[in-house]
Amino acid sequence: MIREYRTIQEISGPLMVVKNVEGVTYDELAEIELPDGSTRRCKVLEVNGDSAVVQLFESSTGINLAQSKVRFLGHPLELGVSGDMLGRVFNGMGVPIDGGPEILPEAMKDINGLAMNPAARDYPNEFIQTGISTIDGLNTLVRGQKLPIFSGSGLPHANLAAQIARQAKVLDNATNFAVVFAAIGITFEESEFFVQEFRRTGAIDRTVLFTNLANDPAVERIATPRMALTAAEYLAFEKDMHVLVILTDITNYAEALREVSAAKKEVPGRRGYPGYLYTDLATMYERAGRRLGHPGSITMIPILTMPEDDKTHPIPDLTGYITEGQIILSRELYRRGINPPVDVLPSLSRLKDKGIGAGKTREDHAGTMNQLFAAYATGKEAKELMSILGEAALSPTDLLYAKFAEEFEKRYVNQGYDENRSIEETLSIGWDLLSILPKSELKRIKEELVEKYYPKKD
Numbered sequence: 001m002i003r004e005y006r007t008i009q010e011i012s013g014p015l016m017v018v019k020n021v022e023g024v025t026y027d028e029l030a031e032i033e034l035p036d037g038s039t040r041r042c043k044v045l046e047v048n049g050d051s052a053v054v055q056l057f058e059s060s061t062g063i064n065l066a067q068s069k070v071r072f073l074g075h076p077l078e079l080g081v082s083g084d085m086l087g088r089v090f091n092g093m094g095v096p097i098d099g100g101p102e103i104l105p106e107a108m109k110d111i112n113g114l115a116m117n118p119a120a121r122d123y124p125n126e127f128i129q130t131g132i133s134t135i136d137g138l139n140t141l142v143r144g145q146k147l148p149i150f151s152g153s154g155l156p157h158a159n160l161a162a163q164i165a166r167q168a169k170v171l172d173n174a175t176n177f178a179v180v181f182a183a184i185g186i187t188f189e190e191s192e193f194f195v196q197e198f199r200r201t202g203a204i205d206r207t208v209l210f211t212n213l214a215n216d217p218a219v220e221r222i223a224t225p226r227m228a229l230t231a232a233e234y235l236a237f238e239k240d241m242h243v244l245v246i247l248t249d250i251t252n253y254a255e256a257l258r259e260v261s262a263a264k265k266e267v268p269g270r271r272g273y274p275g276y277l278y279t280d281l282a283t284m285y286e287r288a289g290r291r292l293g294h295p296g297s298i299t300m301i302p303i304l305t306m307p308e309d310d311k312t313h314p315i316p317d318l319t320g321y322i323t324e325g326q327i328i329l330s331r332e333l334y335r336r337g338i339n340p341p342v343d344v345l346p347s348l349s350r351l352k353d354k355g356i357g358a359g360k361t362r363e364d365h366a367g368t369m370n371q372l373f374a375a376y377a378t379g380k381e382a383k384e385l386m387s388i389l390g391e392a393a394l395s396p397t398d399l400l401y402a403k404f405a406e407e408f409e410k411r412y413v414n415q416g417y418d419e420n421r422s423i424e425e426t427l428s429i430g431w432d433l434l435s436i437l438p439k440s441e442l443k444r445i446k447e448e449l450v451e452k453y454y455p456k457k458d
Contacts, residue, residue: 001247002021002072002073002074003021003022003024003071003072003074004047004069004070004072005018005020005021005069005071006066006067006068006069006070006074007019007020007021007070008065008068008070008086008391009051009065009181009417011060011063011065012071012263013060013263014056014060014219014261014263015045015052015053015055015056015263015264015365016054016055016056016060016063016070016240017051017052018041018051018052018070018104018313018359019050019051019052020050021050021051021052021072022050023045024044024047024052026044026045026046026047026048027076027077028043028044028072028075028076028186029041029042029043029072029073029075029076029077029078030042030043030044030054030070030071030072030073031070031071031073032056032068032069032070032071033068033069033070034062034064035064035067035068035069035368035370037060037422038057040056040057040063041056041057041058042054042055042056042057042219042221043055043076044072044157045075045260045264045413046264046369048424052072053264054070055219055260055263055314056217056219056272056300057093057217057219059217060215061443075110075454077110077111077112078108078110078111078232079094079111079227079230079231079318080094080103080104080105080107080108081105081106081107081108081109081231081234081249082103082104082105082106082371083235083239083281084104084204085103085104085208085235086178086205086208086235087102087126087204087205087206087208088103088208088209089195089209089211089215089326090208090209090210090211090227090376091210091211091213092166092184092210092211092212092213092220092221092223092224092227093214093220093223093224094210094227094310096409097211098195102358105237107234109230109233109234109293110230110281111223111229111230111254111425112226112268113225113226113229113230113233113287113439114204115282115283115286116287116289116291118171120291120292121289121290121291121292122148122174122290122291122292122294122389123144123290124142124144124145124289124290124299124324124351124354125142125143125351125354125355125356125430126142126144126145126170126355126356126360126362127141127142127143127170127171127356127360127361127423128141128142128168128169128244128355129167129168129169129170129274129422130164130167130168130297131163131167131168131419131421131422132160132163132164132167132340132342132421133412133413133415133421133425133430134340134344134412134413134428135164135327135422136345136361136426137348137365137368137369137372137421137423137426137427137430138329138347138352138369138372139325139344139349140351140352140356140361141299141301141347141349141355142299142349142352142354142355143242143290143297143299143355144288144289144290144297144298144299144300145288145299145324145325145349145351146285146288146289146300146302146322146323146324147166147299147300147301147323147324147325147326147327147349148301148302148303148304148316148320148325148326148327149161149301149302149303149304149320149327149328149329150306150311150319150326150327150328151303151304151306151318152305152306152309152329152331153305153307153309155305155329155331155341156329156334156339156340156341156417157248157305158193158194158248159160159193159328159339159340160303160340160406160417161181161246161248161301161303161451162193162194162197162198162280162415163303163340163418164202164244164246164257165179165181165198165244165246166197166198166201166203166206166422166435168244170242171423175241175242176240176241177242177244178207178208178235178241178242178244179203179206179207179208179242179243179245179246180207180208180210180229180231180243180244180245180246181194181198181207181208181209181210181228181237181245181246182210182211182212182225182227182245182246182248183209183210183211183212184212184221184225184249184250184252184253185212185213185214185216185221185246185249185252185253185255185256186211186213186214186417187213187214187251188213191211191213191409193332194209194211195209195211197266208228208231208232208235210224210227210228210231211257211343212224214252215372218256218260219256219260221253221256222253222256222257222260222268224253225247225250225253225284228247228325229245229284229287229288229298231246232287232298233298233371235296236294236296236297236298237291237294237296238296239296240294240296242295242296242297242299243297243298243299244299244300244301245288245299245300245301246297246300246301246302247284247300247302247303247370248302248303248304249303249304249305250281250302250303250304250315250319251304251305251306251307251315253415254273254281254314256328257273257274257277257280258272258273258274261273261274269314270314271313271314272451273314273315277294277315277318278318278321278322281318281319281322282322282425284454285300285302285319285322286322287292287424298458300323302319302323304319310329311328313318324350324351325347325348325349325350325351325352326347326348327342327347327349328342328343328346329342329343329348330342330343330372333409333413336409338409338410338413338414339414339416339417340413340415341413342413344376344413345373345376345380351386352369353366354449361423361427361429362433363449364427364445364453365423365427365450367444367445367446367449368399368427368430368431368434368445369430370445371434371442371443371444371445372408372433372434374435374444375401375405375408375433375434375441376404376405376408378401378405379401379402379403379404379406379408380405380413381401382399382401382402382405383402383405383406385398387409397438397441400436400437400438401437403436404433404434404436404437411433412426412429412430412433427453429453431453431454432455434454435454435455435457437452442454
């Protein structure tokens, strides 16, 4: 039932207080009709007795308190979903902006959705190939996983996000695979980069793209990732597709949440973010996964820029608690021209063991992964010693490890943004690098696998 009021009491920035309301609920959508007949949308942020605090999606300029009407629409913000969304570009409110026709929705879905019931979850255990060695070989992405990328200001996370969206696939070719990409609070140039990149490579055909620009209202920024997840849930659990959701940049989302919280005069938590930041992020992240009885799934890669490259900042800190690992980008590798600059040692995929091995990737994957990690860590230590004590202080084996670390960064980590490596190629490069070391050093791989895969020297 639509209820209409002329009882706007005050306007403060994007917030507006409406008095003497009845039956209004949290998150309900509303419209303000101005004296000239134009309308602006808003949503309910808070209900206290017979007063409702609403937040405008647009500017509050020109609203006349006495003559404007507020209509409460009786439902929260919704997205019209359809299989025709694939290949289309939408703004942060789900309106097509690519010049194509309006979407004819098969259903209207509440964008707030629900976190998946733990009892209804199926365990993630299928390998997703991204074509990027540092992810596929060492921090494997598994279908249904939430694996964030922790970046820093100025690092090329946009290129990496576009590369993953373009290259990601499930190795079972019979599977329907789609990408839902949400760009949150980005500049117009970045938005154009993503749209043009997907069109150039043809990836747009299997992608649903939502773009929210930096100059759009904060409340729209909060809605954008939920729009994307609603589209993903529809494709995954009603169209039986495997959906990869990429959200960039979660930091912009959290900043918008802080802005709205400050406008509501809530008591701030750590660094001014609201105390419910953890809960709010969890309501988004926990919508990813696999459901029992459904062939489809949602795999999520949230991307966030760490303010001042600080891993202990509330946004990466809380994200790390909710998700299953993290891929960390390194400023030092980026300065040295290594792309994508993935910092292998502090990166982690907690589900990698579930998606690798015979029948999924290859029998030698687990052993080579552990050996590469160990050898790279040892090689970096050897390089540090060399820089302090000089090359003469290192044993012949230490020198080999130092050489391994150098080659590992050059050939394994550094692959650029256009090279799409199969898992077999990634494993072969790994074995080539391990052949720098004598067989006696490969203590983390079973002997029969060393005999089978260790490159034969001429």
